[in-house]
Amino acid sequence: MDGKKYSVVIAGGGSTFTPGFVLDLIKSQDKFPMRQLKFYDNDAERQKKIGEAVKIIMKERAPQIKFSYTTDPKEAFTDVDFVMGSIRVGKYHMRSLDEKIPLKYGVNGQETTGPGGMAYGLRSIPAIIQIIDWMQEYSPNAWMINYSNTIAIVAEACRRLRPNAKIINICDMPIDDMDRMAAICGLDSWHDIDFNYYGLNHFGWWKEVRNKKTGEDLMPKLKEYVKDHGYWVGGDYDKDTEASWEATFKKVADDYKMDPETLPNNYMQYYYFPQYEVANADPKHTRTDEIREHRQKIVFGECERIVKAGTAKNNIWDISGLHSEYIVDIIHAIAYNTHEKFLANCENNGAISNMDPDSIVEVPALFGADGIQPMATGKAGRFQRGLMMEQQTCEKLVVDAYVEHSYQKMLQAFALNKTVPDASVAKKILDDMIPVNAPYWPELK
Ligand code: NAD
Ligand code: LMR
Structure with a gap:
C-alpha cells in the first residue's frame, strides 16, 4: 500500500443501501483507507434523513474521514477517486408503476425485467450519463462503480454514448446466489467459491462452480440440492429473508430444469415462467409495497432512532450485508490493482464466443487499476444464445428509443420481450407508461 487515502462520493445518498455501505466502508479502513466520504442526491429531504444519521456514525467510528452531503453536483463530484452509482430515477413511486401497469394487462410486473425493467432503464439513462459527465468534468481520474438499474440498459447506453468513460456496471445478484451455493455446500461464504458464469444482467448461467481452495467441482452437489430446493437455504441463513425472495429462491428448482x-x-x-409470475402476483401489492413496509421502514426508522438517540451504538448495520461488502471488495481491487475476479457488465468482444462483439454481457472479469479485463467464458448453449439474442435486442432497442426519441423502437422492445405475449398488449402497456414517465423519458415520437 502506498499510503494513499481515498475520497468517495455516493450518488443516490438517500438510497436504502447507503448506511449499510457506509458501515462496511468504515470496517474496511485497513483495506481501503479513506480521507473523505460525500453523498450526492437530487432529493435533499430524503438524503438528509440518511445523512444526519451517517454524520453520527462517522463522528463515533471514523472521525478521521471528512463527511458531508450535498445536492450540488460541483461540490459532490470534485476531488473524488470513486463515484458509487446508487440512484433510482423516479424512486419507488415509479417502480410501483413499472410493476403495476404491466400486471394490469396480464404481463409480468418486475423492477428490472419485462416492460417495467425497460421503462426503468429508459429513465436511468440520462441521469447516469449526466453523472458521468460531472465526474469527467470535476474528477477526470475517478472511477464510477454503478449498480443503478436497469444495469444492462445503462451499460448499453454507456457503451454507445460515453464509450471512454471510466464506469463499471456491476450487480450483486450473482453474489447472493453464490453465497447461497456456498452455504448449501457447507462453505463460509461466496469468497470460497470459484466460478465460470455467462449471460446478460439478471439473465445468466453458471457453467462451473468450484471450491476456491481445493478446486473441487461443486456442480454435482449443487445440482442434487437445487433440483428440489432451488437456492433456498432456510434455517438461520434465511431468517430475515422476505416472503417474495423465499418464493424466488425456491422457484430456481424449476428454472434449473430448463437446462440441467x-x-x-x-x-x-x-x-x-412469466405466466406463473402473473398468476402469483397481486396487482395491488407488489414488491414495491413489500419494500415500503419492510426495508424502507427499517432503514429510515433506524436513521431516525440514531439521530434522536445521538448515537449509533448497536445499529442494525453492524452485521454487514453482502451487497455492500462486495462493492468494497471491488473498489479495493481497483485501488490496489489486485486483478481479482468479479462479474461485470461489459462489451462482449469475444467473451462469449458465439454472441455479437457489441453485445453487453455479464461475464467474469479481472478488476484492476486499468479497469476490467473480461475473461473468455466459451460458447453459450443454443438455448441460452437464443434467449440472450432476444433479450439483448430488447435492451438495444430501448437505447435506440432514447437516442432517436422513437416510439416505434420502444414498442418493438416491448413487443419482442419474452415476457410480453403480443404486440397489441405491448402497445397498451407502453401507452399507459408514457404519460407517467413524462418527467424522465425523452418525448417518444
Ligand atoms: P432508493 O430509492 O432507496 O434510493 C435511490 C436514491 O436515488 C433516492 O434517494 C433518490 O432521491 C436518488 N435519486 C434518484 N434520481 C437521482 C438523480 N438523478 N440524481 C441523484 N440522485 C437520484 O433506491 P434503492 O432501493 O436504495 O436502490 C438504489 C439503486 O441501486 C437502484 O438503482 C437499484 O435498482 C439499485 N440496486 C442495484 C443492485 C445491484 O447489485 N445491481 C442491488 C440493489 C439495488
Ligand atoms: C428488490 O429488493 O426487489 C430489488 O430492489 C433488488 C434490490 O435488492 O434492490
Whole structure:
C-alpha cells in the first residue's frame, strides 16, 4: 500500500443501501483507507434523513474521514477517486408503476425485467450519463462503480454514448446466489467459491462452480440440492429473508430444469415462467409495497432512532450485508490493482464466443487499476444464445428509443420481450407508461 487515502462520493445518498455501505466502508479502513466520504442526491429531504444519521456514525467510528452531503453536483463530484452509482430515477413511486401497469394487462410486473425493467432503464439513462459527465468534468481520474438499474440498459447506453468513460456496471445478484451455493455446500461464504458464469444482467448461467481452495467441482452437489430446493437455504441463513425472495429462491428448482447442464441466475424465472409470475402476483401489492413496509421502514426508522438517540451504538448495520461488502471488495481491487475476479457488465468482444462483439454481457472479469479485463467464458448453449439474442435486442432497442426519441423502437422492445405475449398488449402497456414517465423519458415520437 502506498499510503494513499481515498475520497468517495455516493450518488443516490438517500438510497436504502447507503448506511449499510457506509458501515462496511468504515470496517474496511485497513483495506481501503479513506480521507473523505460525500453523498450526492437530487432529493435533499430524503438524503438528509440518511445523512444526519451517517454524520453520527462517522463522528463515533471514523472521525478521521471528512463527511458531508450535498445536492450540488460541483461540490459532490470534485476531488473524488470513486463515484458509487446508487440512484433510482423516479424512486419507488415509479417502480410501483413499472410493476403495476404491466400486471394490469396480464404481463409480468418486475423492477428490472419485462416492460417495467425497460421503462426503468429508459429513465436511468440520462441521469447516469449526466453523472458521468460531472465526474469527467470535476474528477477526470475517478472511477464510477454503478449498480443503478436497469444495469444492462445503462451499460448499453454507456457503451454507445460515453464509450471512454471510466464506469463499471456491476450487480450483486450473482453474489447472493453464490453465497447461497456456498452455504448449501457447507462453505463460509461466496469468497470460497470459484466460478465460470455467462449471460446478460439478471439473465445468466453458471457453467462451473468450484471450491476456491481445493478446486473441487461443486456442480454435482449443487445440482442434487437445487433440483428440489432451488437456492433456498432456510434455517438461520434465511431468517430475515422476505416472503417474495423465499418464493424466488425456491422457484430456481424449476428454472434449473430448463437446462440441467448449468445453474441459473434466479431472475430467469421471469423469462421462463412469466405466466406463473402473473398468476402469483397481486396487482395491488407488489414488491414495491413489500419494500415500503419492510426495508424502507427499517432503514429510515433506524436513521431516525440514531439521530434522536445521538448515537449509533448497536445499529442494525453492524452485521454487514453482502451487497455492500462486495462493492468494497471491488473498489479495493481497483485501488490496489489486485486483478481479482468479479462479474461485470461489459462489451462482449469475444467473451462469449458465439454472441455479437457489441453485445453487453455479464461475464467474469479481472478488476484492476486499468479497469476490467473480461475473461473468455466459451460458447453459450443454443438455448441460452437464443434467449440472450432476444433479450439483448430488447435492451438495444430501448437505447435506440432514447437516442432517436422513437416510439416505434420502444414498442418493438416491448413487443419482442419474452415476457410480453403480443404486440397489441405491448402497445397498451407502453401507452399507459408514457404519460407517467413524462418527467424522465425523452418525448417518444
Ligand atoms: P432508493 O430509492 O432507496 O434510493 C435511490 C436514491 O436515488 C433516492 O434517494 C433518490 O432521491 C436518488 N435519486 C434518484 N434520481 C437521482 C438523480 N438523478 N440524481 C441523484 N440522485 C437520484 O433506491 P434503492 O432501493 O436504495 O436502490 C438504489 C439503486 O441501486 C437502484 O438503482 C437499484 O435498482 C439499485 N440496486 C442495484 C443492485 C445491484 O447489485 N445491481 C442491488 C440493489 C439495488
Ligand atoms: C428488490 O429488493 O426487489 C430489488 O430492489 C433488488 C434490490 O435488492 O434492490
